[in-house]
Amino acid sequence: MHGDLTFQDMYNNMELLEDEDDDSDWEPVAEPVEMISWFCTNCTMVNLGDIAHCDLCGEHKTSGILKHGFLASSKFPQEDSHIDGKIEANGNVIGFQQSALSSPTAVGFDERMLLHSEIEMKSHPHPERPDRLRAIAASLATAGIFPGRCQAIAAREITREELERVHSVEHIQTVDFTANIFSSYFTPDTYANEHSARAARLAAGLCADLASAIFSGRAKNGFALVRPPGHHAGVKQAMGFCLHNNAAVAALAAQVAGAKRVLIVDWDVHHGNGTQEIFDDNKSVLYVSLHRHEDGKFYPGTGAASEVGSKGAEGYCVNIPWSCGGVGDNDYIFAFQHVVLPIDFTIISAGFDAARGDPLGHCDVTPVGYAQMTDMLSNISGGKLLVILEGGYNLRSISSSATAVIKVLLGENPSAEVADIAPSRAGLQTVMEVLKIQKDFWPGVGASLTQLQSLWEGFSSAEKGHKMRRRAEAPVWWKWGRKRLLYHHFITRHLRAKRKREQK
Numbered sequence: 001m002h003g004d005l006t007f008q009d010m011y012n013n014m015e016l017l018e019d020e021d022d023d024s025d026w027e028p029v030a031e032p033v034e035m036i037s038w039f040c041t042n043c044t045m046v047n048l049g050d051i052a053h054c055d056l057c058g059e060h061k062t063s064g065i066l067k068h069g070f071l072a073s074s075k076f077p078q079e080d081s082h083i084d085g086k087i088e089a090n091g092n093v094i095g096f097q098q099s100a101l102s103s104p105t106a107v108g109f110d111e112r113m114l115l116h117s118e119i120e121m122k123s124h125p126h127p128e129r130p131d132r133l134r135a136i137a138a139s140l141a142t143a144g145i146f147p148g149r150c151q152a153i154a155a156r157e158i159t160r161e162e163l164e165r166v167h168s169v170e171h172i173q174t175v176d177f178t179a180n181i182f183s184s185y186f187t188p189d190t191y192a193n194e195h196s197a198r199a200a201r202l203a204a205g206l207c208a209d210l211a212s213a214i215f216s217g218r219a220k221n222g223f224a225l226v227r228p229p230g231h232h233a234g235v236k237q238a239m240g241f242c243l244h245n246n247a248a249v250a251a252l253a254a255q256v257a258g259a260k261r262v263l264i265v266d267w268d269v270h271h272g273n274g275t276q277e278i279f280d281d282n283k284s285v286l287y288v289s290l291h292r293h294e295d296g297k298f299y300p301g302t303g304a305a306s307e308v309g310s311k312g313a314e315g316y317c318v319n320i321p322w323s324c325g326g327v328g329d330n331d332y333i334f335a336f337q338h339v340v341l342p343i344d345f346t347i348i349s350a351g352f353d354a355a356r357g358d359p360l361g362h363c364d365v366t367p368v369g370y371a372q373m374t375d376m377l378s379n380i381s382g383g384k385l386l387v388i389l390e391g392g393y394n395l396r397s398i399s400s401s402a403t404a405v406i407k408v409l410l411g412e413n414p415s416a417e418v419a420d421i422a423p424s425r426a427g428l429q430t431v432m433e434v435l436k437i438q439k440d441f442w443p444g445v446g447a448s449l450t451q452l453q454s455l456w457e458g459f460s461s462a463e464k465g466h467k468m469r470r471r472a473e474a475p476v477w478w479k480w481g482r483k484r485l486l487y488h489h490f491i492t493r494h495l496r497a498k499r500k501r502e503q504k
Contacts, residue, residue: 041065042074042395043359044125057357057394066131069139070400103151104220105409106213108206109137110155113227115195119183126191127360127393128241133227135395136402145406151219153209157201158249162208166248166278168236175200175243186238200228200243207246208253210386215257215345221378221385221409223402224250229390231272231349232300240270240300246388247349248278251285254345254386260284263343265377266291267332267370268351268390269361271303271319275349281311286318288340290332292354292363293321305434308441315441320434323426325362327354329369331427336376338431338448339438346381348374352392352401360393367404371414374405385409428456 036050042059052061053075059065064078072079114130140146163172178184178192185191203226210222224246231247232240251262264279266272266289279285292298309317320335332354352370353361378385387405392398408414423431435449 039125041131043357043393044127044129045359046124056359057396059396065138065395065399066134067138068142069135069137070396070403071139071142074396103149103410105150105406106153106210106219106222107140107146107150107225107406108153108155108210108222109133109146109225110202110206112155112195113199113202115193116199116228117193118191119193120191126189128228128391130227131395132389132392132398133225135399136225136389139399139403140406143403145403145410149410150223150406153206153213153219153222155202156205156209157198158204158208158244162249162253163201163204163244165252166235166245167233171236171238175238186243187240190239190241190243192243196228196243203227203230204244204246204249207250207386207388211250211254211345211347212257214384214386215254215259220383222387223406223409224386224388225402226389229351230274230388231266231268231351231390232270232274234274234277237274239274241391242274245274245278247272247275247347247390250347250386250388251279254347255284259345261286261344263288263341263346263377263381264349265289265340265346266349266351266390267354267365267373268349269354269358269363270299270351270391271321272349272390273300273302276302276307276317276319279313280309280317281313283313283316286316286341286343288318288320290320290335290354291322292325292327292361293319294323305430305437308437315438318434318438320430322363322430326364327424327427328356328364329366329372330421331423331430332365332369333372333376334421334423334427335431335434336373337421338452339434339445340377340380341442343381345384346377346386348377348385348387349390350387350402350405351390352398353390355392355394355397355401357394357397358392360391365401367401368414368416370401371404371408372416374408375414378408428452432456 037046037048038061039046040054040057040059041063042065043054043057045054045056047054053059059074060077062077063074064072067078114133117130118126160172176197179194179197181194183193206226207224210224213219214222226246228241228243230242230245233242233245247264251264254262262285264275264285264287266275269292271291271293272289276287279287289303291303293303296304303319303321305319305321307317307319308314318339320339354363354365356364356366432449432452435445439446439449
């Protein structure tokens with residue numbers, strides 16, 4: 001069952017997919033062939049043979065994405081042109097125009113978070129790797145966004161007292177103890193090395209300070225370019241690549257600064273089970289998560305629409321659980337339009353693993369879609385918006401998506417309109433399921449549900465007509481396989497016989 005698999009299990013199982021076509025034309029090779037293998041810098045997938053481009057994502061084997069970000073060519077070798085920008089370990093910028101100190105948009109970053117990495121060599125590079133931050137930082141530098149147009153927030157390590165508002169003392173001590181161990185694991189897919197505890201404290205500290213700066217008015221909005229990610233980390237456990245819950249730390253920091261209500265929107269493709277657990281009975285934080293769920297078969301298995309909060313906070317947890325992969329811009333924006341509610345201060349758990357091309361998420365959200373969602377949330381929160389990096393494991397997808405989001409924070413308009421969004425059938429069905437549950441807690445969504453029920457009837461009618469038209473067509477898996485000629489032979493013979501009977 002997929003719900004029992006770790007991220008790494010799901011990632012590695014992609015190699016197990018085999019061609020089930022007839023192998024009668026296969027002939028053994030007389031002599032063994034030496035296979036040359038390399039791991040793609042962009043998606044980490046293994047490629048066999050002396051080929052120049054990744055079979056999965058098309059990235060060149062000597063990609064320049066870590067030097068120029070997504071603006072580097074994916075089809076040609078690494079460019080030799082020089083990028084002058086560099087970010088020192090303490091977060092200071094050298095060799096490039098200085099960050100705009102008066103900019104309303106703040107970015108939190110510290111190179112010491114790059115030291116958190118998996119020590120043990122396995123069959124694959126770990127998807128949650130330092131290159132994720134390098135690719136985004138390179139994209140922002142190449143585009144002249146950061147450093148340049150954003151102010152930098154100096155990094156500090158979160159204090160024990162601040163962490164204890166979110167996590168148990170035992171959890172904090174367990175994470176801190178990893179500083180004494182060269183290599184360790186919380187779960188089979190959640191690693192630590194001697195630098196991981198500090199990286200996690202720096203990430204949480206940056207998120208807390210960004211939240212405080214935004215709510216107090218010292219910054220209008222911000223982007224936390226941090227790792228390790230956090231939304232799977234619960235009160236007592238580290239899991240799913242996450243050590244400390246950065247979004248939860250930021251939400252409580254905003255409340256200390258005076259925020260009465262906080263909205264956390266989690267668009268990572270995986271459900272933020274840790275964030276939900278932390279705020280399950282808290283009416284001052286509304287947690288909204290959009291994620292693949294598939295009846296609990298997609299990691300981590302939590303996040304059904306029926307999980308709404310507890311102990312008087314029912315309705316303050318809103319799960320939008322997609323029933324399948326492939327969900328794209330229209331479904332996400334449609335859910336935003338009909339489910340997400342206006343709140344004073346908004347935190348986005350911005351996992352970009354629902355992006356097109358992600359090796360774990362297998363969804364289809366584009367940078368334009370992320371920009372549109374950011375713009376919508378900025379509008380309903382009065383511009384007070386903090387975006388915190390969570391997942392995302394295709395470097396080209398996460399760096400282009402993060403750049404698109406930060407451009408919106410800087411005041412640029414999304415490149416597309418959100419009017420007349422047409423959801424998929426599965427997307428509409430999911431949104432309706434959520435509204436049916438949430439109308440008991442938010443009466444205002446009742447009118448939207450009635451409207452969508454009419455739209456659903458139109459979907460059903462169109463689907464019936466579509467099925468009637470396709471009845472005589474071949475299944476896709478057969479039509480495009482080796483047996484298509486045999487299929488056409490039999491179907492053609494069947495139709496000819498039918499016509500002869502009708503002519504008699």
